Amino acid sequence: xxxxxxxxxxxxxxxxxxxxxxxxxxxxxxxxxxxxxxxxxxxxxxxxxxxxxxxxxxxxxxxxxxxxxxxxxxxxxxxxxxxxxxxxxxxxxxxxxxxxxxxxxxxxxxxxxxxxxxxxxxxxxxxxxxxxxxxxxxxxxxxxxxxxxxxxxxxxxxxxxxxxxxxxxxxxxxxxxxxxxxxxxxxxxxxxxxxxxxxxxx
Ligand code: MN3
Numbered sequence: 001x002x003x004x005x006x007x008x009x010x011x012x013x014x015x016x017x018x019x020x021x022x023x024x025x026x027x028x029x030x031x032x033x034x035x036x037x038x039x040x041x042x043x044x045x046x047x048x049x050x051x052x053x054x055x056x057x058x059x060x061x062x063x064x065x066x067x068x069x070x071x072x073x074x075x076x077x078x079x080x081x082x083x084x085x086x087x088x089x090x091x092x093x094x095x096x097x098x099x100x101x102x103x104x105x106x107x108x109x110x111x112x113x114x115x116x117x118x119x120x121x122x123x124x125x126x127x128x129x130x131x132x133x134x135x136x137x138x139x140x141x142x143x144x145x146x147x148x149x150x151x152x153x154x155x156x157x158x159x160x161x162x163x164x165x166x167x168x169x170x171x172x173x174x175x176x177x178x179x180x181x182x183x184x185x186x187x188x189x190x191x192x193x194x195x196x197x198x199x200x201x202x
Contacts (some may be wrong), residue, residue, distance in 0.1 A: 001041040003053065005033050006078050014086040018184040019023040019072040020173045028067055028081070030166055034072030035145070042066035049100075055077075057149040074143030076162060083161050083197075085190035092191040096160070096198035099137045100129075110139070112184065118182045129194070130157030136202040161189065161196040 008028055013021035039116045048056050048067065055076050060066060067090035091107045092100055118127035121141040129147050131137050140148060140155035147162070148154035163185050165167075170181035 002044070002049070003036055003074055005036045008081055010086055015084060015188050018187045019170075021085075023168075023170070023172045026040070027168060028077070029144075032073070032077040035070045035077065039070035039074045042070055046143075050142065054149060057147065058151075060150050062151060066073075067075065068150070069145050072147055075149070076145055076147055076159075078162065079159060079162050083190050083193050084188045085193070086186075086188070088190045089187040092190065093133075094192075094195040094199075094202075095189070096195040099131070099135055099198065099202075103137050104139075113139045114161075115179070115186075117184050118163050118165050118177050121165050121180050126162050126164055128154060129161035130155050130159050130161045131198050131202050132157040133182065133202070135198075138199070146200070158197075158201040160201060161194045 005028075008024070012028075013023040015024065029192060042064075043056070051059075053071060056067065056071050057075060058067060060071070091097070097107070100107060100110045100121050104113055113128060114127055118141065121127060121143070123143065125141055125143040126145075126147065127139065127141045128148055129137055129139055137160075138155040142148065142154045146153045148156050148159055163182065165178060165182070170178065174181040174184075
């Protein structure tokens with residue numbers, strides 16, 4: 001089996017002004033496409049080719065750089081597109097809202113924790129909100145295309161929200177102002193999708 005680049009669930013310009021169309025075109029059409037092609041090349045003819053991306057990452061040999069980087073890149077971006085929406089923003093609702101309040105006291109305190117994790121991830125990487133079995137949520141970050149499904153990465157658990165803090169995700173519009181991009185990201189978070197992922201993975 002080989003993996004396909006998922007289509008964006010909205011137009012390239014749908015997330016403007018928060019994320020610009022040119023960034024989305026390059027990010028999805030070049031970066032995500034590149035990870036997808038390289039992942040397929042890396043697993044072709046191996047026993048990984050029969051597995052789901054989740055199973056590949058959960059059982060990953062962290063020394064396998066090609067699968068670590070490109071499998072992570074494939075999975076991380078697929079999640080990233082899903083957890084954004086032109087109708088997003090605001091505050092979480094449903095079960096994930098309760099889990100966030102249980103873990104962080106309030107949405108504002110969660111937002112500070114998540115934004116800080118994203119802002120302080122040195123160099124390229126991601127910040128995550130993950131769910132653990134039983135429903136507890138936790139914020140963490142990871143370098144490069146690593147993610148918490150991989151052995152020993154971040155807080156463990158299953159990512160239900162992620163923000164890409166590689167410069168390719170924001171540099172055209174925000175240059176070095178990563179905190180401004182993170183603030184803007186909150187205006188496009190698809191909390192309905194995050195809640196759906198929370199309930200599917202808790
Ligand atoms: Mn990226």
